[in-house]
Amino acid sequence: MRRRSFIxxxxxxxxxxxxxxxxxxxxxxxxxxxxxxxxQKSVTAAKVGELPPNAAKIFKFGAKPAVLVNxxxxxxxxxxxxxxxxxxxxxxxxxxxxxxxxxxxGRFDLSGAVLSGPPPAPLExxxxxxAGEEIVVxxxx
Amino acid sequence: xxxPTFASLFVIGFLGLPAAGLAQGNSCLDCxxxxxxxxxxxxxxxxxxxxxxxxxxCRDCHGGNPATDDVDKAKDKSFKxxxxxxxxxxxxxxxxxxxxxxxxxxxxxRVDQLDxxxxxxxxxxxxxxxxxxxxxxxxxxxxxxxxxxxxxxxTFPWNIPQTCGRCHADKALMASYLLPAGQLEDYRASVHxxxxxxxxxxSAPACxxxxxxxxAYPPEVGSVxxxxxxxxxxxxxxxxxxxxxxxxxEIEAGECGACHGNHKIEAPTNALIGSTxxxxxxxxxxxxxxxxxxxxxxxxxxxxxxxxxxxxxxxxDAADRKGVEVSEARFKLQDVHTILVSAKNLTHGLDLAxxxxxxxxxxxxxxxxxxxxxxxxxxxxxxxxxxxxATICLALLAxxxxxxxxxxxxxxxxx
Numbered sequence: 001m002r003r004r005s006f007i008x009x010x011x012x013x014x015x016x017x018x019x020x021x022x023x024x025x026x027x028x029x030x031x032x033x034x035x036x037x038x039x040q041k042s043v044t045a046a047k048v049g050e051l052p053p054n055a056a057k058i059f060k061f062g063a064k065p066a067v068l069v070n071x072x073x074x075x076x077x078x079x080x081x082x083x084x085x086x087x088x089x090x091x092x093x094x095x096x097x098x099x100x101x102x103x104x105x106g107r108f109d110l111s112g113a114v115l116s117g118p119p120p121a122p123l124e125x126x127x128x129x130x131a132g133e134e135i136v137v138x139x140x141x
Numbered sequence: 142x143x144x145p146t147f148a149s150l151f152v153i154g155f156l157g158l159p160a161a162g163l164a165q166g167n168s169c170l171d172c173x174x175x176x177x178x179x180x181x182x183x184x185x186x187x188x189x190x191x192x193x194x195x196x197x198x199c200r201d202c203h204g205g206n207p208a209t210d211d212v213d214k215a216k217d218k219s220f221k222x223x224x225x226x227x228x229x230x231x232x233x234x235x236x237x238x239x240x241x242x243x244x245x246x247x248x249x250x251r252v253d254q255l256d257x258x259x260x261x262x263x264x265x266x267x268x269x270x271x272x273x274x275x276x277x278x279x280x281x282x283x284x285x286x287x288x289x290x291x292x293x294x295x296t297f298p299w300n301i302p303q304t305c306g307r308c309h310a311d312k313a314l315m316a317s318y319l320l321p322a323g324q325l326e327d328y329r330a331s332v333h334x335x336x337x338x339x340x341x342x343x344s345a346p347a348c349x350x351x352x353x354x355x356x357a358y359p360p361e362v363g364s365v366x367x368x369x370x371x372x373x374x375x376x377x378x379x380x381x382x383x384x385x386x387x388x389x390x391e392i393e394a395g396e397c398g399a400c401h402g403n404h405k406i407e408a409p410t411n412a413l414i415g416s417t418x419x420x421x422x423x424x425x426x427x428x429x430x431x432x433x434x435x436x437x438x439x440x441x442x443x444x445x446x447x448x449x450x451x452x453x454x455x456x457x458d459a460a461d462r463k464g465v466e467v468s469e470a471r472f473k474l475q476d477v478h479t480i481l482v483s484a485k486n487l488t489h490g491l492d493l494a495x496x497x498x499x500x501x502x503x504x505x506x507x508x509x510x511x512x513x514x515x516x517x518x519x520x521x522x523x524x525x526x527x528x529x530x531a532t533i534c535l536a537l538l539a540x541x542x543x544x545x546x547x548x549x550x551x552x553x554x555x556x
Contacts, residue, residue, distance in 0.1 A: 063471035
């Protein structure tokens with residue numbers, strides 16, 4: 001191969017390789033498929049009609065669990081699902097209509113207030129919005 | 142801070158007594174402010190007193206006539222002066238044990254404080270003639286009394302340990318009762334104190350939450366668990382079903398206190414379980430016994446699971462710092478954390494099969510998180526390698542450009 005051809009091939013190859021090597025990671029970073037946990041302000045928690053009355057669903061809000069409750073009266077309520085005592089995940093108890101922490105039997109009402117047990121603070125509450133067929137939960141502040 | 146309601150002012154006005162004092166000035170305060178020492182301090186402190194804020198004046202407790210500047214006339218037949226120390230509970234109880242009187246100021250305020258006080262160790266000793274014990278004013282103050290909801294009040298939660306400690310940390314005073322005086326120091330080193338003082342968690346227990354306030358009394362061995370269960374019901378329920386329950390009754394050990402202590406209750410760690418120094422188990426179980434071996438196994442199970450959880454979290458943190466999205470894995474890790482905390486609590490019940498099952502469930506969930514963490518770290522490594530490759534390619538491009546430019550120059554020179 002002549003020197004000039006070699007340089008042209010070398011140049012063209014390097015250009016292509018550089019473009020590919022740059023574009024791939026750039027695209028991977030520029031087009032993230034998931035929002036960063038800490039910056040997530042709202043999330044689609046469920047579809048309308050997905051939850052029967054007096055039932056609840058744990059969903060991922062950022063990196064943490066949250067709970068969406070459809071009360072017996074059909075009111076939608078969303079709260080953080082991490083207990084304020086030792087950050088275990090709480091669950092909805094349909095018979096009492098309260099949120100219960102299985103780790104140390106902490107109990108909260110649906111406004112997030114502590115009813116019993118060791119939790120020192122109420123659960124954070126979120127706003128709930130029905131947008132078309134989706135139930136969207138958003139942080140209040 | 143509580144303000145007088147319209148209803149309370151109406152009642153005060155109807156009764157006439159405090160209103161008269163307010164309307165006609167208060168010669169008690171006028172004179173006492175000119176005096177020295179304690180006589181002056183009482184008048185100054187009363188400006189911040191909750192009773193004054195509700196329209197009450199000196200005469201409502203001490204009698205007399207504050208409408209006149211003549212000292213002799215002010216100290217008329219109704220004048221009671223300062224009560225003797227041993228009379229203070231009845232003195233305060235004159236209103237605070239009277240539901241009809243209290244209703245006009247604060248209908249929700251309890252009126253059984255005096256009855257409770259007589260059941261307290263303080264009250265019992267006072268009745269027996271010991272005037273050194275705490276009376277109302279020792280905990281609430283005399284003329285600067287504040288509601289327990291006011292942060293500067295002596296009875297506000299984070300002031301209570303110091304209020305009780307004024308006597309109970311006094312070594313000389315406590316020695317006269319053959320009582321220890323280290324409770325305040327011990328409490329300050331406890332997990333409860335850290336929650337109350339450092340985290341400002343007003344639900345954390347202070348002295349009165351375990352001993353009572355007006356009816357303060359040292360809990361008997363048998364009632365300690367009942368006290369702790371007010372906030373820790375699940376530990377109590379599990380313990381009641383455990384083989385320890387019967388054994389502790391037999392040896393008259395205070396259930397919770399035997400392992401966790403009383404005033405100096407530290408945050409429980411795995412070190413509290415097991416067969417090594419610092420474990421509560423070896424207080425009773427001999428080395429080599431079945432229970433001793435079980436304790437060691439339990440410690441090992443918990444430590445291994447906890448260590449795996451911590452490692453997974455470290456991996457996720459590392460991946461997070463390198464810019465890899467790991468919220469899904471963190472969401473799963475939350476389940477693992479819940480199982481870990483539950484498993485630790487299950488140790489109160491000593492049902493080994495149940496604890497093992499919880500840990501196996503937790504380890505299965507943990508395996509998923511660990512895999513996600515390793516995948517995220519692999520992704521971060523891949524990106525780093527990509528950066529190295531891109532840099533090499535860039536260097537090659539620069540070299541090729543240099544060669545191309547050199548060749549173009551040579552070509553121009555040749556032509």
